[in-house]
Amino acid sequence: MPTRWYNLVPDLPMPPPPPLNPAxxxxxxxxxxxxxxPRSLIEQEMSLEKYIAIPKEVLEVYKLWRPTPLYRARRLxxxxxxPARIYYKYEGVSPVGSHKPNTAxxxxxxxxxxxxxxxxxxxxxxxxxxxxxxxxKLFDMEASGVRASYDSKPYRRMLMELWGGTVHPSPxxxxxxxxxxxxxxxxxxxxxxxxxxxxxxxxxxxxTAKYALGSVLSHVLLHQTVIxxxxxxxxAMVGETPDLVIGCTGGGSNFGGxxxxxxxxxxxxxxxxxxxxxxxxxxxxxxxxxxxxxxxxTAGLTPLLKMHTLGAQFIPDPIHAGGLRYHGMSPLISHVxxxxxxxxxxxxxxxxxxxxxxxxxxEGIVPAPEPTHALAEAIKEALKCRETGEGKVILTAxxxxxxxxxxxxxxxxxxxxxxxPLPSAKLDAxxxxxxxxxxxxx
Amino acid sequence: MPTRWYNLVPDLPMPPPPPLNPAxxxxxxxxxxxxxxPRSLIEQEMSLEKYIAIPKEVLEVYKLWRPTPLYRARRLxxxxxxPARIYYKYEGVSPVGSHKPNTAxxxxxxxxxxxxxxxxxxxxxxxxxxxxxxxxKLFDMEASGVRASYDSKPYRRMLMELWGGTVHPSPxxxxxxxxxxxxxxxxxxxxxxxxxxxxxxxxxxxxTAKYALGSVLSHVLLHQTVIxxxxxxxxAMVGETPDLVIGCTGGGSNFGGxxxxxxxxxxxxxxxxxxxxxxxxxxxxxxxxxxxxxxxxTAGLTPLLKMHTLGAQFIPDPIHAGGLRYHGMSPLISHVxxxxxxxxxxxxxxxxxxxxxxxxxxEGIVPAPEPTHALAEAIKEALKCRETGEGKVILTAxxxxxxxxxxxxxxxxxxxxxxxPLPSAKLDAxxxxxxxxxxxxx
Numbered sequence: 001m002p003t004r005w006y007n008l009v010p011d012l013p014m015p016p017p018p019p020l021n022p023a024x025x026x027x028x029x030x031x032x033x034x035x036x037x038p039r040s041l042i043e044q045e046m047s048l049e050k051y052i053a054i055p056k057e058v059l060e061v062y063k064l065w066r067p068t069p070l071y072r073a074r075r076l077x078x079x080x081x082x083p084a085r086i087y088y089k090y091e092g093v094s095p096v097g098s099h100k101p102n103t104a105x106x107x108x109x110x111x112x113x114x115x116x117x118x119x120x121x122x123x124x125x126x127x128x129x130x131x132x133x134x135x136x137k138l139f140d141m142e143a144s145g146v147r148a149s150y151d152s153k154p155y156r157r158m159l160m161e162l163w164g165g166t167v168h169p170s171p172x173x174x175x176x177x178x179x180x181x182x183x184x185x186x187x188x189x190x191x192x193x194x195x196x197x198x199x200x201x202x203x204x205x206x207x208t209a210k211y212a213l214g215s216v217l218s219h220v221l222l223h224q225t226v227i228x229x230x231x232x233x234x235x236a237m238v239g240e241t242p243d244l245v246i247g248c249t250g251g252g253s254n255f256g257g258x259x260x261x262x263x264x265x266x267x268x269x270x271x272x273x274x275x276x277x278x279x280x281x282x283x284x285x286x287x288x289x290x291x292x293x294x295x296x297x298t299a300g301l302t303p304l305l306k307m308h309t310l311g312a313q314f315i316p317d318p319i320h321a322g323g324l325r326y327h328g329m330s331p332l333i334s335h336v337x338x339x340x341x342x343x344x345x346x347x348x349x350x351x352x353x354x355x356x357x358x359x360x361x362x363e364g365i366v367p368a369p370e371p372t373h374a375l376a377e378a379i380k381e382a383l384k385c386r387e388t389g390e391g392k393v394i395l396t397a398x399x400x401x402x403x404x405x406x407x408x409x410x411x412x413x414x415x416x417x418x419x420x421p422l423p424s425a426k427l428d429a430x431x432x433x434x435x436x437x438x439x440x441x442x
Numbered sequence: 443m444p445t446r447w448y449n450l451v452p453d454l455p456m457p458p459p460p461p462l463n464p465a466x467x468x469x470x471x472x473x474x475x476x477x478x479x480p481r482s483l484i485e486q487e488m489s490l491e492k493y494i495a496i497p498k499e500v501l502e503v504y505k506l507w508r509p510t511p512l513y514r515a516r517r518l519x520x521x522x523x524x525p526a527r528i529y530y531k532y533e534g535v536s537p538v539g540s541h542k543p544n545t546a547x548x549x550x551x552x553x554x555x556x557x558x559x560x561x562x563x564x565x566x567x568x569x570x571x572x573x574x575x576x577x578x579k580l581f582d583m584e585a586s587g588v589r590a591s592y593d594s595k596p597y598r599r600m601l602m603e604l605w606g607g608t609v610h611p612s613p614x615x616x617x618x619x620x621x622x623x624x625x626x627x628x629x630x631x632x633x634x635x636x637x638x639x640x641x642x643x644x645x646x647x648x649x650t651a652k653y654a655l656g657s658v659l660s661h662v663l664l665h666q667t668v669i670x671x672x673x674x675x676x677x678a679m680v681g682e683t684p685d686l687v688i689g690c691t692g693g694g695s696n697f698g699g700x701x702x703x704x705x706x707x708x709x710x711x712x713x714x715x716x717x718x719x720x721x722x723x724x725x726x727x728x729x730x731x732x733x734x735x736x737x738x739x740t741a742g743l744t745p746l747l748k749m750h751t752l753g754a755q756f757i758p759d760p761i762h763a764g765g766l767r768y769h770g771m772s773p774l775i776s777h778v779x780x781x782x783x784x785x786x787x788x789x790x791x792x793x794x795x796x797x798x799x800x801x802x803x804x805e806g807i808v809p810a811p812e813p814t815h816a817l818a819e820a821i822k823e824a825l826k827c828r829e830t831g832e833g834k835v836i837l838t839a840x841x842x843x844x845x846x847x848x849x850x851x852x853x854x855x856x857x858x859x860x861x862x863p864l865p866s867a868k869l870d871a872x873x874x875x876x877x878x879x880x881x882x883x884x
Contacts, residue, residue: 064513064806071506075580093535095806097845137803138517155597158848161855163803360604361579364506364537403539403845406600413603 001067002229003059004051005222008260008332011050011267016335017306020293025441028303035204036211038114041107044219052222058106061138065094065101066226070234075362077382084385085240086378088398089231089258090365096159098368098400099254100131100214103223107212108135118142118209120202122170122195124250125322125370126156127400128214133165144209146170146178146198148190148322155404170195177201177299189318192251192326197299204301215251216296216305216330224257227397232261235395242273242395244381248373249277249286249344250323252330254399262395263341273395277333277344278373280352282422283316285309285329286337286344292436294328304435304442307334311430317420319349320408321369327430345377348419352376353412356402368400369408443509444671445501446493447664450702450774453492453709458777459748462735467883470745477646478653480556483549486661494664500548503580507536507543508668512676517804519824526827527682528820530840531673531700532807538601540810540842541696542573542656545665549654550577560584560651562644564612564637566692567764567812568598569842570656575607586651588612588620588640590632590764597846612637619643619741631760634693634768639741646743657693658738658747658772666699669839674703677837684715684837686823690815691719691728691786692765694772696841704837705783715837719775719786720815722794724864725758727751727771728779728786734878736770746877746884749776753872759862761791762850763811769872787819790861794818795854798844810842811850 009015018027030042037045044052054062073086091099111119119136122145123129129145136143143165147157160167170190171178177197181188188194196213203211213220235242245262247255255277265271279286285308294309296302309328310316316325329337336342352372359375360366367375378396385392402409411417436442451457460469472484479487486494496504515528533541553561561578564587565571571587578585585607589599602609612632613620619639623630630636638655645653655662677684687704689697697719707713721728727750736751738744751770752758758767771779778784794814801817802808809817820838827834844851853859878884 060516061806074502095802095808101806134806138806155845155848158852159808159845162799162808162848162851357604360537361606364503364543364576364580366537366601366604403597403601404848406597406604406846409604410600 002226004053006225006229006261007047007050007052007222010048011264016331020304022304036200038111038116038210040110041219044222045217055109058109061105067230068093070231073363076359079358079362080379080382082382082386083389083391084382084394086382086394088396089227090398092401096127096131096134098127099224099227099257100128101134102226103220104131104135106223108139108141111210112139112141116210118144119212120199120209121145121212122192122199124148124192124325126153127323129167130156130159132212133160133163137163146172146195148192148195153404170198172198175201188315191315193298193312196297197301200297200301215253218332220253221256221330221332224253225260227257228259228261231258231395240393241271243392244394245273245275246278246374246377247397248370249279249329250370251326252333254397256330256333258397275342277342278377279346280319280321280324280373281346281348282319283325284346287346288427290431291334291338292434293442294434296328305331307331310427311434313433314430320405323370347373347376350417350419353417355379366402367398368402369405371397371399444668446495448667448671448703449489449492449494449664452490453706458773462746464746478642480553480558480652482552483661486664487659497551500551503547509672510535512673515805518801521800521804522821522824524824524828525831525833526824526836528824528836530838531669532840534843538569538573538576540569541666541669541699542570543576544668545662546573546577548665550581550583553652554581554583558652560586561654562641562651563587563654564634564641566590566634566767568595569765571609572598572601574654575602575605579605588614588637590634590637595846612640614640617643630757633757635740635754638739639743642739642743657695660774662695663698663772663774666695667702669699670701670703673700673837682835683713685834686836687715687717688720688816688819689839690812691721691771692812693768694775696839698772698775700839717784719784720819721788722761722763722766722815723788723790724761725767726788729788730869732873733776733780734876735884736876738770747773749773752869753876755875756872762847765812789815789818792859792861795859797821808844809840810844811847813839813841
């Protein structure tokens with residue numbers, strides 16, 4: 001099991017553009033973040049150290065599910081009749097069923113060390129909210145969240161409450177941001193951007209509380225690098241080098257966690273995999289977004305982040321991959337994409353469920369809707385290998401199981417799932433409200 | 443990972459009483475079972491070999507979740523402030539989330555080898571039905587089941603369908619047994635005994651189909667001994683010897699799977715643990731049942747089995763531990779209990795959920811309602827150790843996670859769960875219909 005996290009930033013040919021204070025448009029300083037994050041996590045966010053030691057208290061909890069297994073999908077390969085070798089790193093063995101506790105546990109621990117009593121957060125599918133509730137329970141803190149998919153995923157609400165967390169549907173009436181949005185559109189399906197506004201508002205107004213984010217920021221991706229570090233070790237044990245690394249992207253934490261250690265090896269010339277991010281067609285920040293400074297949330301309470309964004313006002317359709325319904329992409333992943341170090345594609349929801357059914361009927365594991373995006377792409381590549389005869393090594397991240405998402409499968413199996421195209425006009429409208437369109441300094 | 447299953451029978455001081463043909467009251471012969479089981483599994487059911495090799499095709503599938511982890515519950519120990527050391531063997535890492543695929547996979551494989559095209563079964567909580575659907579899918583067979591808790595566990599129905607299985611609520615209108623029971627009581631909550639009648643009826647009337655049982659029979663317990671074999675190896679790796687082995691019992695497959703290899707070591711004088719079965723107060727076959735010949739199902743279609751039974755007509759209250767709602771106990775476990783080699787206790791449902799909440803808030807994993815019975819007993823023993831200062835080593839089987847049982851936790855957390863006492867009169871009524879009460883030859 002790795003004992004340190006890997007920070008990609010110092011290895012890059014140039015650093016990512018800094019986050020900006022929205023009031024001054026100057027690069028953010030640590031103090032700007034102190035109302036919402038403890039100093040230790042702010043330092044990690046801005047760190048230029050290549051490796052950061054994992055605290056022993058965190059390692060002790062990691063032991064419950066780490067190292068996670070790396071499987072070869074032999075039965076899936078047989079079904080596809082492909083010479084490709086498909087490996088998947090499975091994070092669903094954590095108590096919550098996804099990779100999210102990899103960062104929830106250290107975030108809760110650092111906050112507890114700083115004397116914080118309560119953490120607020122947003123959650124999409126509920127994986128992150130449940131992870132934070134679990135982590136807070138371990139370190140005697142209170143967890144409070146707002147959920148973007150409250151009604152469609154009732155079991156994850158129950159899971160959060162089981163671990164002592166409290167949850168509100170977002171947009172909620174407990175915040176100004178929520179009330180404003182409900183006043184404009186009482187029937188909004190919500191979004192992660194709205195939920196972030198609400199969670200940040202609560203944390204900033206309560207001196208005993210801080211805010212925790214489940215993806216996007218560099219310290220979150222840092223914590224997730226245990227995935228890629230383990231995968232490298234495990235592939236080495238079976239003498240394999242990946243030709244293709246595929247991960248799904250919403251905010252980017254699962255993808256970054258797998259890809260960054262592999263990118264380090266690629267940049268060092270130790271291997272040369274293609275590294276590809278896969279996002280939903282319903283929320284295509286990397287493939288149809290613009291690379292610009294934007295807010296991380298809908299109400300404009302966060303710093304300005306340079307990222308691939310669909311605009312903070314963009315509300316994605318309520319696809320089942322609730323964890324991928326975010327308007328922006330991690331600034332670090334966006335930067336790496338601009339540097340040409342990774343690729344990106346978008347896939348429609350129905351293709352994802354088709355792939356997921358092939359996967360679960362051969363490999364057994366039922367994937368969460370989010371990683372089905374990576375599976376769809378991996379299967380597409382494996383089928384190409386059948387045509388070309390290439391024995392490519394494909395590595396993908398199965399970042400969680402879908403046992404709490406079975407109603408989505410039920411809909412798919414019974415033919416009740418359809419793709420809704422995303423019209424350019426909807427994107428154009430969202431782009432129009434980008435701060436970079438209204439400020440000449442950006 | 444073990445490469446053979448352990449058969450307890452040849453190590454016992456005397457063999458268990460044989461199953462009887464209900465028509466002749468003579469000991470069953472292999473031919474009596476051929477309409478519902480393939481010859482290979484009948485041979486295992488009657489085997490006197492101490493070890494049986496696990497087929498390589500089965501081992502290949504086992505690899506997906508075996509070996510399963512053995513954890514020490516350090517955070518729970520800390521919460522309880524106990525000097526006891528609590529170890530739990532966690533079977534929830536299988537694709538289905540429980541120990542059931544340990545036997546579903548070999549049962550499906552042996553049937554496929556015998557040319558069987560379809561397997562029928564019953565399922566309580568749905569863990570077994572989902573496991574068999576998964577296993578059948580792997581070997582290109584059809585799975586068809588009847589469910590005793592169809593309405594209360596919708597996600598497990600979805601899981602079965604995802605793996606291509608078909609499911610009917612039991613009692614159903616597709617069998618004579620089901621129709622007869624519905625005619626008598628249209629509002630019956632069903633039971634495993636009724637569901638077995640229905641599944642056996644379908645298998646016996648379809649020449650391409652056989653029946654598969656998820657517990658009770660000796661070949662099922664045989665397959666589960668991988669649990670105990672692994673636990674022995676894992677405890678040896680940390681230099682521990684258990685003082686107390688605790689497992690929940692419904693039909694007995696999880697308990698037998700853990701306990702039998704430990705019982706072998708105990709009988710060989712290599713260790714001396716107390717081995718204790720824990721059952722629900724709502725369905726207390728070992729603690730309040732009679733040891734007698736009885737049918738395995740409600741309609742009387744199975745052989746007569748000598749076991750601790752509440753009577754095949756007994757309908758347990760619809761507790762959440764659907765997998766423990768069986769009127770009888772595995773004949774092999776019943777025999778071992780009669781020999782004084784194991785103990786048994788019964789616990790009420792609310793105590794189980796209390797224990798489960800303590801467990802999941804410290805260890806993270808949300809236990810299925812079934813193993814919460816063992817956890818409640820393990821916690822009780824650990825608290826006794828706090829009083830006495832004894833550093834006992836407690837080993838328990840956490841045979842599945844409860845992610846699909848979250849509505850039960852939700853009810854408990856919101857105070858909507860109550861214990862319903864089981865009056866002796868209800869038991870007496872069920873005992874009255876035992877075949878041994880009507881036949882002087884039994």
